[in-house]
Amino acid sequence: MIDGIERPPFVLDRGLWHGVLHLIVVPPTHGRAYGIEMPCEIYAGYEEMIYSVANHGTASGRYDGGVYIKEAETSALLTAYAATDPIGRKPRQFSFVGGDYCYEALGFEEPVIRAFDDPDEAYAWGPRVERHRP
Incomplete structure (x- = not known):
């Protein structure tokens, strides 16, 4: 549902909570926005300039x-991760392209994508973290 989003989208990191990375993807002009939940073991954000246009081991090659x-x-x-996983699971590595930063995540599941009608709705979404007071 998110393929073909207007370029360049912006990806905002809403945090990692209980092993799930939360990203918001917003188009450069007002329109539909997306929330991505990616269960992951490792993730990183990279400055976008060259990163998203490089071939990262995908059949489709560079980002178009x-x-x-x-x-x-x-x-x-x-x-490396497949060789060290104690129960032999097959890891999956995803790249989320952004106009400012790209995020890459390694996990064992597919990302879950949520569509929002506008960026304001997406900005309100994300993990709810509650502090426990003694």
Whole structure:
């Protein structure tokens, strides 16, 4: 549902909570926004300039704007993580392209994407963290 989003989208990190990364994807002009929940073991944010246009082990090669979320077919991280997982699970590595930052996450599941009618609705979404007071 998010493929073909107007370029360049902006990706905002809403935090990692209980092993789930929460990202908000907002188009450069007003329109539909998205929330992404990605159960992950590792994630990182990179300055976008060159990162999103490089080939990261995907069949589609470099980012052309037609496909928003890229999944790596091979990478050194996938190989290393698969070799060390104690129960032999197959890790999956995803790249989320942004106009400012790109995020990459490694986990064992697909991301869950939520569509919002506008960016304000997306900004209000995210993990709810409650502090426990003694």
